[in-house]
Amino acid sequence: MTTTAAPSPADLWPAPHVASPVDVTVTLPGSKSLTNRALVLAAVATGPSVVRRALRSRDTLLMAAALTSLGSAVDTSGEDWTVTPGAFDRDAGVDCGLAGTVMRFVPPIAGLARGSVAFDGDAHMRTRPIGEVLTALCSLGVEVRDDGRGTLPFTIAGAGAVRGGSVTIDASSSSQFVSALLLAGATYDEGVEVLHRGAPIPSLPHVEMTTTVLRAHGVEVDDSVPDRWRVAPGPIAPVDHLIEPDLSNAGPFVALAAATGGSVTVRDWPAVTTQAGDALRDILTAMGCTVERVADGVRFTGPERLRGVDLDLHDVGELTPVVAALCALADDPSVLRGVAHIRHHETDRLRALATELAGLGADVTERPDGLELRPADLHGGVFHTYADHRMAHAAVVVGAATTGVLVEDVATTAKTFPDFAGAWTGVTGGSAAS
Structure with a gap:
C-alpha cells in the first residue's frame, strides 16, 4: 500500500450525508473493461471499427493514446470512437498511467511493431505485476528489455511479427495475464495457446x-479445457461495438439504496453480460435488498435491516471495496474472502480498507485473503484513497450513512468515471444522475 503525505484541505471532499431514503435513476458511463478490449482488437483488425458509447476516462484515453503511438488512428472526439488500424512501423512510447489494461494488453501487440516501444507509468505501476506476461512474450519470440525486473519500465523490441505458440503462465495474481x-x-504466426x-x-x-x-471479431477460440485457451491465427474482423454500462461502477450507487433503505434504478443493465459487476445483484440480495428488473433496467431497494454476509469474492474482487463499506454498516458480522490478489491492484486494497474503515470507527480485521467486519458505531474523519478509484467509492458509501466523512482525492475516480463527484452529488441530492 502506497503511503501519502497528509492531504491539504483543498484535497478533501465532504462526502454527502443522506438523511432519508433515496429514490433515483442513474445512467452510468460505459464499461472500461469492454472499451479497452474493443480498442485493442480494433487496432489490429483488417479494417476500421467503431466503439460506440466508449467510456471517456483516464484509463481509456491512455489506451487510445497507446494504440495511436503504435500507428493506429483512434478518433476520440465524439461519443463513438472510430479506430483505423495502421502499420506499427515506428519507435513509440506508452504511458500506462495507473491502467493495468494498458500495461498488460499493449505489450503483446507491440511485439508486432517494427521498432522499439518503451513502457512506463505512474510510480505505483512499477510495483504492479507484469513479469508473467513479459516472460511469456519472450518464450513466444518477442524481445523484452527490462533488466530482469519483471516490472515497469520496460521496452518491447518489435521485429514486425511474432512467432507465437504455446506458453505456460501463473495467472493467479491477475486474469489480465x-x-x-x-x-x-x-x-x-502460430496463434497462441495459454496454459495456466x-x-x-x-x-x-x-x-x-x-x-x-x-469471437465477436471472428477469432477462433477454444476454451473447452479448464485453464487452457487456444487462439487460432487468422484475420481479426472489424466490428462496431456498443459498450455496456460499467456495472462495477454501479457499485456505490446501488450500495446507496442498501445504505439508506431507498431505491436506485440503474438504466440499461444488460440482461446477459460477462461483467463482474453483475454479481452485485446477488450480493445485495444476500444483504437483504430487493433486486428486480424493470423497464428502465434493474432496481435495487434497500432493506430496513442490512444483513451481514460471508462471501468469497475471488471472481469479482474489484467489488470488494464497496461491499466492505456496506458490511461496515451492516447489523451483523461479515467475512469477505478469496481476494488476496487485490493487494496488487492500484494499492493494497485489503490493507487500505482495513486502515481507512478502522479510522472511521469500524471494527475490522485484516486477513491474508480478505476482511472480517463486525457492527460498530462509525464517525466522521478523513478517508484516504491512495490514488485508487475503488477506495473513493467505498468512502462515499460510508459517507452517505455517516456524517463528517472527508474523501481525500475524490478526483482519482476519473480513472474510470468522469465527474463521479458531480454524479454522486446529483444522486444524493435526490435528482437523477447522468
Whole structure:
C-alpha cells in the first residue's frame, strides 16, 4: 500500500450525508473493461471499427493514446470512437498511467511493431505485476528489455511479427495475464495457446469477457479445457461495438439504496453480460435488498435491516471495496474472502480498507485473503484513497450513512468515471444522475 503525505484541505471532499431514503435513476458511463478490449482488437483488425458509447476516462484515453503511438488512428472526439488500424512501423512510447489494461494488453501487440516501444507509468505501476506476461512474450519470440525486473519500465523490441505458440503462465495474481496474450494471439504466426498453472485465477469472468469479444471479431477460440485457451491465427474482423454500462461502477450507487433503505434504478443493465459487476445483484440480495428488473433496467431497494454476509469474492474482487463499506454498516458480522490478489491492484486494497474503515470507527480485521467486519458505531474523519478509484467509492458509501466523512482525492475516480463527484452529488441530492 502506497503511503501519502497528509492531504491539504483543498484535497478533501465532504462526502454527502443522506438523511432519508433515496429514490433515483442513474445512467452510468460505459464499461472500461469492454472499451479497452474493443480498442485493442480494433487496432489490429483488417479494417476500421467503431466503439460506440466508449467510456471517456483516464484509463481509456491512455489506451487510445497507446494504440495511436503504435500507428493506429483512434478518433476520440465524439461519443463513438472510430479506430483505423495502421502499420506499427515506428519507435513509440506508452504511458500506462495507473491502467493495468494498458500495461498488460499493449505489450503483446507491440511485439508486432517494427521498432522499439518503451513502457512506463505512474510510480505505483512499477510495483504492479507484469513479469508473467513479459516472460511469456519472450518464450513466444518477442524481445523484452527490462533488466530482469519483471516490472515497469520496460521496452518491447518489435521485429514486425511474432512467432507465437504455446506458453505456460501463473495467472493467479491477475486474469489480465491471460487476456493480454489471448487478445494478441490471432496476430501471431502460430496463434497462441495459454496454459495456466497455479492457484485459481482471480476475476475469471474477465477472461470470459475477452473470449466473447474475440469471437465477436471472428477469432477462433477454444476454451473447452479448464485453464487452457487456444487462439487460432487468422484475420481479426472489424466490428462496431456498443459498450455496456460499467456495472462495477454501479457499485456505490446501488450500495446507496442498501445504505439508506431507498431505491436506485440503474438504466440499461444488460440482461446477459460477462461483467463482474453483475454479481452485485446477488450480493445485495444476500444483504437483504430487493433486486428486480424493470423497464428502465434493474432496481435495487434497500432493506430496513442490512444483513451481514460471508462471501468469497475471488471472481469479482474489484467489488470488494464497496461491499466492505456496506458490511461496515451492516447489523451483523461479515467475512469477505478469496481476494488476496487485490493487494496488487492500484494499492493494497485489503490493507487500505482495513486502515481507512478502522479510522472511521469500524471494527475490522485484516486477513491474508480478505476482511472480517463486525457492527460498530462509525464517525466522521478523513478517508484516504491512495490514488485508487475503488477506495473513493467505498468512502462515499460510508459517507452517505455517516456524517463528517472527508474523501481525500475524490478526483482519482476519473480513472474510470468522469465527474463521479458531480454524479454522486446529483444522486444524493435526490435528482437523477447522468
